[in-house]
Structures are given as C-alpha cells and as structure tokens.
Amino acid sequence: MKELLQHRRGLIAVIILFFLYLGAIFSGFISPYHYRSEKRLLSYAPPSKIHFFDSKGGFHLRPFLYKYTMSLDENRKRVYGEDKSQVYPVEFFTKGDSYKLLGLFPADIHLFGVDSEVKIYLFGSDSRGRDLFSRIIYGGRVSLSIGLIAVIITFFIGLIVGGVAGYFGGKIDNILMRLCEMIMLVPGFYLLLALRSSFPPEIGTVKIYFLIIIILSFIGWASLARVIRGIVLGLREKEYVLAARSIGLSNFKIIIKHILPNTSSYTIIALTLSIPSYILGESALSLLGLGIQDPVPSWGNLLKDAMAIVQIKLHPWILIPGLFIFLVVVAFNMLGDALRDIYDPKRKIV
Amino acid sequence: MNEILEVRNLKKSFKSGGAFLKKRSEVVALSDISFNLYSKETVGVIGESGSGKSTLAFVLAGLYERDQGEILFKDNDLSVLYKKDLRVRREIQIVFQDPYNTLNPRYTVFDTLREPLLVHNIVPRKKIRDEVLKTLDVVGLRPDYLFKYPHELSGGERQRIAIARAVILKPELLICDEPTSNLDLSIQAQILNLLLQIKREENLSMIFITHDISVASFISDRIIVLYEGSIIEEGKSADILDNPQKDYTKALLKASAL
Amino acid sequence: MKILEIKGLNIDFKKRKSFINVVQGLDLDILESEIVGIVGESGSGKTVSTLALADLLPSGNSRVSYKSYKIKANKIDKKQIPYFRGRLISYIFQDPIPSLDPMFTIRYQFKEILKVGSRKEVDDKLMGKLLLDVGLKDIERVLSSYPHQLSGGMAQRVAIAFALGSNSKILVADEPTTALDAHIKKGILELLKKIRDEKGLSIFFISHDLEQTFYVADRVYIFYAGSIMEYAKSSVIKKSPLHPYTRALLDCVPKRGIEELKQIGGKSPNFGDLPKGCLFYPRCSFAMDICQKKRPPLVEVKKGHFLRCFKEKI
Numbered sequence: 001m002k003e004l005l006q007h008r009r010g011l012i013a014v015i016i017l018f019f020l021y022l023g024a025i026f027s028g029f030i031s032p033y034h035y036r037s038e039k040r041l042l043s044y045a046p047p048s049k050i051h052f053f054d055s056k057g058g059f060h061l062r063p064f065l066y067k068y069t070m071s072l073d074e075n076r077k078r079v080y081g082e083d084k085s086q087v088y089p090v091e092f093f094t095k096g097d098s099y100k101l102l103g104l105f106p107a108d109i110h111l112f113g114v115d116s117e118v119k120i121y122l123f124g125s126d127s128r129g130r131d132l133f134s135r136i137i138y139g140g141r142v143s144l145s146i147g148l149i150a151v152i153i154t155f156f157i158g159l160i161v162g163g164v165a166g167y168f169g170g171k172i173d174n175i176l177m178r179l180c181e182m183i184m185l186v187p188g189f190y191l192l193l194a195l196r197s198s199f200p201p202e203i204g205t206v207k208i209y210f211l212i213i214i215i216l217s218f219i220g221w222a223s224l225a226r227v228i229r230g231i232v233l234g235l236r237e238k239e240y241v242l243a244a245r246s247i248g249l250s251n252f253k254i255i256i257k258h259i260l261p262n263t264s265s266y267t268i269i270a271l272t273l274s275i276p277s278y279i280l281g282e283s284a285l286s287l288l289g290l291g292i293q294d295p296v297p298s299w300g301n302l303l304k305d306a307m308a309i310v311q312i313k314l315h316p317w318i319l320i321p322g323l324f325i326f327l328v329v330v331a332f333n334m335l336g337d338a339l340r341d342i343y344d345p346k347r348k349i350v
Numbered sequence: 351m352n353e354i355l356e357v358r359n360l361k362k363s364f365k366s367g368g369a370f371l372k373k374r375s376e377v378v379a380l381s382d383i384s385f386n387l388y389s390k391e392t393v394g395v396i397g398e399s400g401s402g403k404s405t406l407a408f409v410l411a412g413l414y415e416r417d418q419g420e421i422l423f424k425d426n427d428l429s430v431l432y433k434k435d436l437r438v439r440r441e442i443q444i445v446f447q448d449p450y451n452t453l454n455p456r457y458t459v460f461d462t463l464r465e466p467l468l469v470h471n472i473v474p475r476k477k478i479r480d481e482v483l484k485t486l487d488v489v490g491l492r493p494d495y496l497f498k499y500p501h502e503l504s505g506g507e508r509q510r511i512a513i514a515r516a517v518i519l520k521p522e523l524l525i526c527d528e529p530t531s532n533l534d535l536s537i538q539a540q541i542l543n544l545l546l547q548i549k550r551e552e553n554l555s556m557i558f559i560t561h562d563i564s565v566a567s568f569i570s571d572r573i574i575v576l577y578e579g580s581i582i583e584e585g586k587s588a589d590i591l592d593n594p595q596k597d598y599t600k601a602l603l604k605a606s607a608l
Numbered sequence: 609m610k611i612l613e614i615k616g617l618n619i620d621f622k623k624r625k626s627f628i629n630v631v632q633g634l635d636l637d638i639l640e641s642e643i644v645g646i647v648g649e650s651g652s653g654k655t656v657s658t659l660a661l662a663d664l665l666p667s668g669n670s671r672v673s674y675k676s677y678k679i680k681a682n683k684i685d686k687k688q689i690p691y692f693r694g695r696l697i698s699y700i701f702q703d704p705i706p707s708l709d710p711m712f713t714i715r716y717q718f719k720e721i722l723k724v725g726s727r728k729e730v731d732d733k734l735m736g737k738l739l740l741d742v743g744l745k746d747i748e749r750v751l752s753s754y755p756h757q758l759s760g761g762m763a764q765r766v767a768i769a770f771a772l773g774s775n776s777k778i779l780v781a782d783e784p785t786t787a788l789d790a791h792i793k794k795g796i797l798e799l800l801k802k803i804r805d806e807k808g809l810s811i812f813f814i815s816h817d818l819e820q821t822f823y824v825a826d827r828v829y830i831f832y833a834g835s836i837m838e839y840a841k842s843s844v845i846k847k848s849p850l851h852p853y854t855r856a857l858l859d860c861v862p863k864r865g866i867e868e869l870k871q872i873g874g875k876s877p878n879f880g881d882l883p884k885g886c887l888f889y890p891r892c893s894f895a896m897d898i899c900q901k902k903r904p905p906l907v908e909v910k911k912g913h914f915l916r917c918f919k920e921k922i
Contacts, residue, residue, distance in 0.1 A: 238451045239446040239447075239451045239452040240451060240452055240453050240454040240457075242408075242413055242446065243444070243446065243452060243512070243515065244454075245412075246411050246412065246439065246443060247439060247443075247465060247466045247469055247470075247515075247519075248436050248439030248440075248466075248469050248470065249465065249469055257454075258454050261454075261456050262454070262455065262456060398789045398791065398792075399759070399760065399789055504875060505650070506875070507875075534649045534650050534816040535816050535817050535818070535857065535860045535861065536649055536856070536857060536860050536871065536872050537649075538860070538862070539859075539860040539862070539869040539870070539871040539872075540871045540872075542862060542869055543868050543869055543871055546868065561789040561790050561791075562790045562862075563790055564790075564861065564862045564863060564864075565862045567862075567863070568862035568863060568864055568866070568869070587864060588864070591864065601791075602791050605790075605791030605795070606790040606791045606793075606794065607794075608794060608797075608820065608823045
C-alpha cells in the first residue's frame with residue numbers, strides 16, 4: 001500500500017478514485033439538488049458563472065451568482081443571460097432537497113447551494129432543467145459500483161473454476177475449460193445485448209441493476225478462469241503444495257490456502273484492469289436504453305442526450321459525463337499499471 | 351531387527367506427450383524395485399539425475415501412486431493406508447530438495463509449522479504455540495523466527511523450517527530427497543548434522559536420497575545404488591565404498607572421487 | 609605473463625535509497641595458462657567481484673570503481689571494458705541449461721557467438737572441432753539440439769565450447785559444477801585443466817567447495833563477506849590452511865566414519881551490518897580480543913602466502 005502511494009501513477013490513480021468514490025458515497029450531500037429535481041424553464045441552461053466581482057467592480061469574499069434570464073431569439077431558440085440586479089451568494093452547508101445519507105439517514109444539508117430563487121448549475125442543465133452536476137454525482141453511484149460488484153463476482157467464479165480445473169486436471173479440467181472457451185467465443189458486447197434483451201425492457205430499476213451485474217460477471221469470468229488454471233498448473237507441482245499433501249491436508253483446503261492465495265499477484269492486477277471494461281459495459285447498455293433507466297442517472301444514460309451532434313453543438317456541457325467515464329477508466333488503468341510494477345519481482349526499487 | 355518398510359517389485363511409469371496426432375510415450379521411472387528398510391536405520395539411495403530416486407521418494411511419501419508391486423509399511427499395504435487412513439501421513443514425512451520452493455511464500459513460519467498439528471488434531475489448541483516453539487528449538491532456530499516470512503530467511507534456514515515441519519508430527523520414517531544439494535557446503539554440514547541429531551533423538555528411520563557419494567557415506571548405514579529405475583547394488587555403506595561389486599558402482603565411485 | 613590485474617576494486621550496491629559497500633579494496637590478478645580459484649559461501653561477494661571484471665553489474669543499482677585495471681600490462685579505462693566482453697573474457701554459469709537461450713538450437717547460438725570473435729569461416733566443421741575439444745562426441749546431435757534436450761554435463765561442455773570459440777583468453781567459471789551430479793563434476797574439472805594446458809587459457813574458478821577448488825586451481829583466494837581472508841598456491845593452502853575460516857571450510861566436507869561434521873555456527877553477515885573488527889570474528893573459534901576491535905590487514909606471512917588474521921599459529 002505504501003509503495004502504491006509512492007508510485008507516481010499509482011498516487012494519481014488513488015487520488016482520482018478516492019474523490020470519485022467519495023462523491024458516490026456522499027452523493028446526496030455533495031450535490032446541491034436531488035437528481036429528480038427539475039425546472040423546465042431552465043432547460044439546457046449553460047453552466048452557471050461564479051463571480052467574485054460584481055457589476056460595480058466590488059469584491060465579494062463569497063462567490064455569488066446572478067439569476068438566469070431566459071429569452072427566445074428569432075429562431076425560437078433559448079438564449080440565456082444573467083440578471084445582474086441581484087447578487088445571490090453561494091452558501092455552504094445549506095438546507096436543500098432532502099435525501100437519505102448513506103441510504104439510511106434522512107438529511108437535507110448540502111455541501112453548497114443557493115437561495116431557492118436561483119439555480120446553481122455547475123455543469124449546466126439537461127433538457128428538463130435538471131442539474132447535470134448533481135446527476136453526474138448521483139450517476140456515480142451506479143457507474144462506479146456496478147463494475148466493482150461485478151468484478152468481485154467474476155473474481156470468485158473465476159478463481160474457483162480455474163483453481164479446480166488446474167488442480168484436479170484430467171476430465172474436470174477438460175470440461176471446465178471447454179465451457180470457458182464456449183463463453184469466450186461469443187463476442188462480449190453482443191452477448192451482453194442478447195442476455196439483456198432476453199428480459200423484458202421495463203422491469204424496474206433495482207432488478208435491472210442486478211441483472212446487469214449478473215450479465216457482466218457472466219461474460220467476464222471465463223478468461224480469468226483460464227489464466228488462473230494455467231498458473232495453478234504450475235503451482236500444484238511446487239514443493240510446498242506437495243508438502244501440504246504429504247501432511248494430509250484436504251484438497252479443498254490446499255486449493256484455498258496454498259494455491260489460490262499465490263495467484264494473487266496476477267489476479268489483483270487482472271481484476272483492476274477489467275473494472276474499466278465493466279464500467280464501459282454498463283455505460284454502453286444504459287446509453288442504448290437497455291440499462292439503468294431515466295430518471296435514475298448513470299453516466300451511460302446521461303450520455304443519451306448527447307447522441308445527436310446537434311445537441312452537442314448547442315449544449316456541449318452534456319458531454320461532461322463522458323469525461324467522468326474517461327477519468328475513471330484512466331484511473332483504474334493507471335492503478336493496474338502501478339500494481340503490476342509493484343508486484344514485478346524484477347522491478348528495480350526507484 | 352524388524353522391517354519397517356518392505357518394497358516388492360515396485361514399478362512406476364509416466365505417460366508423456368500425446369498431443370493431437372502424436373502417440374503418448376511412456377517413460378519408465380522405476381522398474382522392479384525391491385528392498386527393505388529396517389527400523390531405526392538410514393538407507394542412502396544414490397543415483398544420478400534420471401535414475402528415478404525422486405520418484406521413489408514421492409511414491410513412498412504418498413505423492414505418486416504406484417503402478418505395480420507392493421509396499422508394506424509396518425506390515426500394512428501402504429497404498430491402502432494412504433487412501434484410507436490419515437494417520438499414515440503422520441508416520442511418514444518428507445523433506446524436499448529446493449529450499450526456495452519448499453515453503454508457502456504467504457505463510458509465516460508459525461503458519462507453516464502449525465498446519466500439520468491442525469490437520470491431525472493431536473495437540474490441543476492452547477498448546478499449539480508451545481509445540482511449535484519446541485520444534486523450532488529442535489531445528490536450532492530462535493523463537494523470534496516465529497513470524498518471519500520465507501523471503502526473510504536464507505536457504506539453510508528455510509530448509510530447517512522444512513525439517514521442522516516434517517518432524518513436528520513425530521514421524522517414524524523420514525524421507526529426505528536431496529535436502530542439501532542446493533546448499534553451500536558449510537550450510538550442508540549444518541543440515542546434515544541436524545538430521546543426524548534428530549534421527550538419534552527421535553529414533554527415526556530414514557531414507558536419504560542424494561547424488562553425492564560422500565554425503566551418502568557419511569549419513570547412511572546401508573546404501574542402495576539406483577540406475578535408470580533399477581537397483582544395481584545394495585549393501586552396508588562400508589562394503590559398497592570399499593568393495594563395490596558391479597561395474598556401474600565402480601565407475602560411479604571412481605568418477606566421484608577427487 | 610599477467611594477463612589481467614585489478615587493484616583496489618570497490619563495489620557498492622543500492623539498497624532502497626542509499627548505497628551499501630560490498631567489496632572494498634580488492635586486488636585480483638591472473639596469469640596466462642593459470643586457474644585461479646575463488647572460494648566462498650553464497651553472498652561472499654565472489655560472483656559480484658568477477659562480474660565487475662567485465663562491467664556486467666547493473667549500472668542503476670551498483671557502483672564500481674578501482675584504482676587500476678591492467679590487461680596484459682596495459683592500463684584500461686572503464687569505458688573500454690565492454691569491448692573485451694566475449695573477446696577477451698567469457699563467462700560460464702552455474703546452471704548450464706538456463707544459461708543457453710531456450711528458443712534456438714546449439715548450432716544457431718554457436719554461430720552467433722563465433723561471429724563476435726570475428727572468425728572468418730563459421731561452419732559445422734569449426735564448431736565440430738570445438739565440441740570435440742570439450743569432450744563431446746555425438747556432434748551432429750548436439751548441434752541440432754535445443755538446450756533442454758541436453759544433459760547438465762553436456763550443456764556445460766557446450767558452454768565451455770562457446771567460450772573457446774570466441775577466442776577468449778580469460779574464462780570466468782561461476783560455480784560450473786554445483787548443479788551437476790557428483791560423478792559428472794570431475795569430468796568438467798578435468799576439462800578445465802585440459803584447456804588451461806592445451807589452449808593456455810586463464811580461468812577464474814568460483815566455488816563454495818574447497819575440495820574441488822584444490823583439485824583444479826593453481827592459486828586459491830578465500831573470500832568472506834567481500835574480503836579476501838587468505839590466498840596462496842593451491843598446494844600450499846591445502847597442506848597448511850592458516851585462516852580459521854579456511855580450516856572450517858575443510859572440516860565441512862562429509863566423509864564417512866566421522867560422527868559429526870564440524871560446522872560453522874551462525875551465518876554470514878549482512879552487508880549493511882558488518883562487524884567492526886574482523887569480519888569472521890562472530891563465528892571464529894580462535895577469536896581473540898583484538899579481533900573484535902580491529903580489522904586485520906592482508907599480510908604476506910610466508911613467501912607467496914597471504915593471510916588476513918591476527919592469530920599467527922593455530
């Protein structure tokens with residue numbers, strides 16, 4: 001762990017992931033609005049400008065906002081401006097929409113917010129006037145957790161299948177590996193779509209959430225199992241495994257205590273590097289409308305609005321969720337790189 | 351003298367190769383091995399690489415299954431014992447050649463040494479630590495080695511832990527598969543002395559496998575000479591060294607003497 | 609006649625952020641047609657010192673310096689050393705099979721090496737002759753084999769043939785017999801003596817086995833914890849070993865009939881944590897008070913016999 005923080009890329013990755021996951025856990029607190037809170041009047045409003053100097057040149061210690069003004073131009077397109085007549089300071093630890101802290105405790109304190117007369121849209125708003133910043137923060141709950149949970153399930157299945165196949169060899173190995181190969185034959189993304197489509201499109205958010213996790217784990221475990229099996233083939237001839245057998249330790253315990261723990265240097269890295277593809281898998285499903293549905297946000301379905309070039313040209317801020325996906329994928333890749341460096345026995349201590 | 355081990359016509363082969371269109375070839379590791387081991391004696395098994403000596407060790411230790419022949423341990427069929435009776439694992443133990451792979455790198459010394467005790471449940475939980483410390487002392491290591499990891503230990507120290515793991519169950523037969531071949535001469539001396547000492551104190555019977563005649567002559571009462579899976583000659587150590595009968599033995603002795 | 613001479617060799621290794629001194633002020637030399645034995649336990653610095661001769665230590669992790677380095681009485685600079693690799697100095701290692709590239713046949717690798725020695729015609733005839741020189745018989749089979757298809761003894765002979773093929777004058781043999789069976793060892797030792805006599809090669813023979821070293825070497829250096837403890841002609845040390853460590857090493861050889869081998873208690877010191885006085889003091893059965901306080905210098909106690917010990921007679 002220490003070494004991870006000393007590794008430059010590792011440190012950056014840990015910092016990025018720390019803040020992203022912090023945001024996901026305390027989403028209610030950090031975002032100024034609830035993800036459902038709408039204001040159709042302010043549809044596609046650009047990001048709020050934070051000011052320190054007012055129109056008369058006076059300096060305010062506290063950052064402040066002006067109210068949005070909305071008017072239609074000759075093409076009936078919305079044009080937004082600022083009503084500089086009144087200054088609305090940004091308030092911290094303010095009361096706002098109620099939510100449940102950590103999903104359990106009702107609360108209504110937010111990290112920051114403004115008077116209910118105005119809206120603070122740090123990343124602008126979407127078609128229904130919902131604060132994109134808040135929705136991105138809430139969206140992190142889905143996008144960041146699904147990948148993690150799916151990876152943990154993949155981990156267990158892959159280890160057990162690979163461990164058993166490699167340790168026992170023979171027919172068991174044959175059957176299990178052919179099974180893996182069949183699963184690996186099917187292109188992942190199509191398998192994803194096919195599995196999802198075999199269930200009714202509208203079955204409730206929670207069910208969809210778990211369904212996605214199961215589908216993702218289902219396509220992922222096979223390649224991990226194959227590699228684990230290869231490593232186990234080598235490990236089972238090691239003298240300490242032979243010694244465990246000669247003591248009379250049961251096969252099950254040998255696999256669990258001696259063999260699998262010694263695959264960890266590969267496993268940890270492989271899993272860390274597969275989290276990004278799971279996150280992208282969920283994003284893709286949600287983007288296509290097969291994943292998490294509106295109004296529950298996920299970074300994938302937030303990008304649905306950005307599917308039309310016209311929208312991107314007019315309201316470029318709707319691409320920001322993509323930036324977050326990019327950030328988390330890069331962070332996990334850097335983390336995997338760093339872990340790989342640390343676990344490499346030939347690494348020169350820098 | 352009673353026989354603790356009787357080996358009759360032991361055969362063991364390995365099948366190798368066998369890819370898609372290739373035929374599987376058979377390598378005979380042991381062909382028709384017969385010998386006895388008497389209680390409390392040390393038999394040295396000398397052979398070059400490929401003579402089958404490690405295979406013999408693994409079969410006797412229950413790590414490989416024999417193909418044909420009979421092995422009687424205290425008048426019981428060893429193969430049956432290994433399948434049915436866990437106790438035989440206490441009575442026969444093995445020390446391996448490579449000190450760098452003989453310990454689980456993720457286990458502390460304490461984990462490694464208490465595992466045999468936990469498997470066989472012969473010592474009450476409260477007394478496990480004491481028993482481990484006692485055994486550490488037997489192999490000449492201080493108590494502060496208890497929580498060290500293998501990578502913190504030298505080759506000789508790891509081999510001592512391996513020996514401790516083997517003797518903590520108080521076996522009757524100890525099989526040593528070239529335990530000093532990967533060690534420096536000075537460390538080899540330490541380990542050989544240790545094995546002799548343990549053998550005397552615990553009244554063990556020992557099978558000591560090596561390619562080095564001087565080591566075999568130092569530690570064994572009788573010597574068996576193995577070549578390509580067969581026993582060429584056997585006899586008291588002194589007899590083999592002074593009066594070798596077979597040509598192979600003579601050649602081996604001549605080539606090894608400096 | 610001195611083909612290589614190095615004086616004041618210093619080697620430091622990087623551990624975490626600082627450098628630890630491993631070898632200090634070492635003097636080594638070798639004559640033409642001579643076998644010099646270097647004896648010590650693992651970690652005594654014997655391998656590292658000989659790797660430094662061809663500047664083969666990893667540059668990021670180590671610091672090597674010396675007072676003077678002469679090849680055939682000509683002073684050379686550190687930058688010139690890489691030129692000599694393969695042309696003047698060749699190495700053979702402990703485990704012969706992994707020291708050869710597993711992906712290519714012996715013939716392929718042999719050709720590559722012969723080209724470095726800038727031989728004009730590299731063909732099977734030349735390679736065959738060299739393989740015969742090292743005592744191999746089934747030439748065609750050996751040339752067509754991959755390293756894992758050879759036995760340990762055969763592979764080591766191939767490695768020696770490679771060294772001969774590159775026309776090196778100096779061969780560093782790092783524990784060449786350690787991984788081989790007892791009865792194969794002797795053959796390799798005989799081969800080394802033969803190429804010393806017939807080809808005039810100078811050989812550094814590194815080993816932890818004093819008995820083998822006496823059998824093959826002309827002069828012997830006894831290494832401990834990065835320092836030379838004793839050195840003299842092989843026959844001289846064999847007859848009268850003076851250093852307690854040398855004597856202890858001789859007592860380690862297993863022989864029949866003895867009840868117990870005299871072992872050296874304890875273990876070699878860590879390089880970061882060397883004792884203040886004599887490096888061998890903690891394990892020496894002849895230790896005196898002065899041994900704990902001062903480090904003995906290397907002194908020529910008899911003609912040609914150098915000793916680093918305060919005790920004159922044991």
